[in-house]
Amino acid sequence: MSENNRVAKLAQRPVGAVKRDDFLIEDEPIQDPGPGEFRVKLAYISLDPAMRGWMSDGRSYVPPVELGAVMRAIAVGHVEQSNHPGFAVGDAVTGLFGVQQYAISDGAGVAKVNPEQAPLERWVGGLGMPGTTAYFGLLDVGQPKAGETVLVSAASGAVGSIVGQIAKIKGCRAVGIAGGAEKCRYIVDELGFDAAVDYKAGNLSADLKSACPDGVDIYFENVGGEITDAVLAQMNPFGRIPVCGLISIYNATELPPGPKNLRSILVNRLRMQGFIVFDFIKRYGEAVDALGTWHGEGKLKMREDVREGGVDAYPDVLNDLYTGRNFGKLVLKV
Ligand SMILES: NC(=O)c1ccc[n+]([C@@H]2O[C@H](COP(=O)([O-])OP(=O)(O)OC[C@H]3O[C@@H](n4cnc5c(N)ncnc54)[C@H](OP(=O)(O)O)[C@@H]3O)[C@@H](O)[C@H]2O)c1
Known part of the structure; x- marks a missing residue:
């Protein structure tokens, strides 16, 4: 020692x-x-x-x-x-x-x-805090229904990768936003997402539209900033936006301008709700059991x-x- x-x-x-x-x-x-x-x-x-x-x-x-x-x-x-x-x-x-x-x-x-x-x-x-965050944020806050399109940002990361895979387990279409071709390939080819959008490629709005031809029912927010504005334009009526994180602003010395496209929240009657995983502390066991089971069955890669x-x-x-x-x-x- x-x-x-x-x-x-x-x-x-x-x-x-x-x-x-x-x-x-x-x-x-x-x-x-x-x-x-x-x-x-x-x-x-x-x-x-x-x-x-x-x-x-x-x-x-x-x-x-x-x-x-x-x-x-x-x-x-x-x-x-x-x-x-x-x-x-x-x-x-x-x-x-x-x-x-x-x-x-x-x-x-x-x-x-x-x-x-x-x-x-x-x-x-995946079997700890980030996994439980994905579990409660998507299932409790997002309330996905089979057939809906779930879009998640920071999709190759600890939380985002689990969100997309749970979306698939629940019968949804999973689309991820990630930085760079390698991360985009990973979430589709290895994790089984239906599509990926590389936000660094320079065509974010057009690429989102083609990756989500039926619009977005749930946007699992991990980053904030310009990505949020681009996604708001693709939301379907009565969509949900669990606000999990805003990593693009964590190091900011001044707050960036707010989302410009609040009109989408109004006309689509969206529900945007922040959450902190600690809110669900009494139910951690439920999440860890489910994540562990899916992981053991090979449905959840980490x-x-x-x-x-x-x-x-x-x-x-x-x-x-x-x-x-x-x-x-x-x-x-x-
Ligand atoms: N609410 C809660 O209780 C809770 C709990 C855990 C985590 N979170 C939040 O969940 C989010 C993801 O956390 P994580 O632990 O899973 O981290 P992670 O996704 O494993 O790593 C962070 C990723 O964020 C992306 N990123 C960084 N700066 C960015 C920017 N300016 N614009 C777009 N993407 C950017 C990067 O991916 P790319 O290479 O794809 O850009 C980076 O790999 C964070 O916002 C975190 O605060 C919230």
Whole structure:
């Protein structure tokens, strides 16, 4: 066992994209768990677009990470020392363990996972928070009906890839928006989407129209910005827009102009509804069971983009999410 715990603490609130200087990355002594606690040796840290928001001071759905605190992160690893009756040495667990190598926990918000069912990193991806986000966002907020067209942005990513595949399982037509030919080919050829639109190819509106000849019934929003305006023009009457994320604006220093095409919401009587996966926390078990079953049946494919470099690589690797340099669920090996 190494002597120290490498840890990334938030040193200052980033402006724009995160920088190495926004974090204090240092060694600390590894702590022993107190009564009722256990220590987890983390294996993979989940890098999520929401992290950028957690660093900012401002009203949100969770309080910001305090300056000087360990950066908040979902992670997965193994219990290596325990004074907790519910968690034994060797248990594989996920929870909000932070950007570090070792975490002390009292078990709050921690779930056991089964590494024999799927590799450890998948439990922070398609079988973890991003998968449950796709499940509740599409099924509860979007309410798809067989035969409808479901369009999703950031479609090759952790959430989007699962949204499109669940849409197919539910008998819908799945169309994805992604950046670049390789990601577009992947979602159609490997994940079974019906069509893909490369938003970087320069013909977004025309390409959306030909990929969705019957219009769009559900637009699963992951990015915001110009893509939203282009999609609004293709929505069908009584369409639904679950607003899951707006990654195109997370690093913005000034808010971009709002969607121009609000007229589409009016004339098509659209329902646009934001949601946060934590709203569904009491039903996580239902989602993980369904995702695990579909995954086991080969109906739900999952891809992780695992990065090396440990805790020190955190700021640089995180930035890859906002430029599309990740391909699949981004995780950092620690
Ligand atoms: N509401 C919730 O509870 C909840 C929970 C989890 C995630 N989310 C949201 O879900 C979205 C996807 O998250 P994820 O974890 O699955 O990440 P991801 O899709 O695996 O990675 C992010 C992707 O976003 C795309 N992207 C980045 N900047 C963009 C831009 N300016 N315009 C268009 N696309 C851009 C890139 O794909 P391309 O290469 O295709 O551009 C990138 O690969 C995020 O908005 C996130 O905040 C919400």
